Amino acid sequence: MDNCSVDNGEDLAVHAGNKKIPQHVAIIMDGNGRWAQLQGKGRVSGHKAGVESVRAVVASARKSNVKALTLFAFSSENWQRPVKEVGVLMDLFMYVLTKEVKRLHKHNIRFQVIGDLSRFSEKLQKNITKSEQLTAENTGLVLSIAANYGGRWDIAQAAKKLAFKVQQGSMKLDDIDELTLNEQTCLADLPTLDLLIRTGGDFRISNFLMWQAAYAELYFTDILWPDFKEAQFEQALNCFDQRERRFGKTGEQARNEEV
Numbered sequence: 001m002d003n004c005s006v007d008n009g010e011d012l013a014v015h016a017g018n019k020k021i022p023q024h025v026a027i028i029m030d031g032n033g034r035w036a037q038l039q040g041k042g043r044v045s046g047h048k049a050g051v052e053s054v055r056a057v058v059a060s061a062r063k064s065n066v067k068a069l070t071l072f073a074f075s076s077e078n079w080q081r082p083v084k085e086v087g088v089l090m091d092l093f094m095y096v097l098t099k100e101v102k103r104l105h106k107h108n109i110r111f112q113v114i115g116d117l118s119r120f121s122e123k124l125q126k127n128i129t130k131s132e133q134l135t136a137e138n139t140g141l142v143l144s145i146a147a148n149y150g151g152r153w154d155i156a157q158a159a160k161k162l163a164f165k166v167q168q169g170s171m172k173l174d175d176i177d178e179l180t181l182n183e184q185t186c187l188a189d190l191p192t193l194d195l196l197i198r199t200g201g202d203f204r205i206s207n208f209l210m211w212q213a214a215y216a217e218l219y220f221t222d223i224l225w226p227d228f229k230e231a232q233f234e235q236a237l238n239c240f241d242q243r244e245r246r247f248g249k250t251g252e253q254a255r256n257e258e259v
Helices: 032-038 043-063 083-106 122-135 151-168 178-182 230-242 251-258
Strands: 014-016 019-021 024-028 068-075 110-114 142-149 195-198 217-220
Touching (some): 019 230, 032 043, 043 083, 043 230, 083 142, 151 178, 195 230, 217 230
Parallel strands (some): 024 068, 024 195, 195 217
Antiparallel strands (some): 014 019
16 A cells, blocks of 8 residues: 655655656665565565666656655664675675666766765775766766665764864854754755655654655555566655645645745
């Protein structure tokens, strides 16, 4: 079942004709392991199948003129998973960096990784840097992969940066507000998050983009990530188009502003 209920939010979406298009979409790609188990296979095969869904959704986002797409690939809590599964995820990450990034570059997509990268191997960190540098000048869709990322970590590291600035005397304590804190978060250079999608049937955001999702529309679907392709992504965009985003105003006020 897809969740298409109305929610409030700060509308930074753009319009294509009469259709609202979210500028920034984020996805919690859940259900790989369960998909594999339903197929009678090991959880690892589910993660590999999920790569095809990433390709499909990136293609659909480009076609739909979404400006930024952020995918939750590996949370800071995922290190607790079985060692073999974590190893496969790291191998897949390396594969994406060595193979898929070339395809992204060909399509003018800017690639970046957000999160605490210090726990990754030196080789993986170097490949991340190389991939980001290759696509840094691209002007199309911005694809952000959240790896060893947590929303609470993001807020904490932003606060730490501000505290350091106060300590160094480059800013005053009274200068700290929502805007200055936002400027220190991982996705500060991207449009405000408009739509947060979660596949796999759970109704939570699991410590993902907690700051950024404050006014995002939330879309939940039972579809497992390996089965979430272009048609399913477009359905989520259609659902977004049906939402009335009021930003604390009345529905009548919001509708009048859209006219």
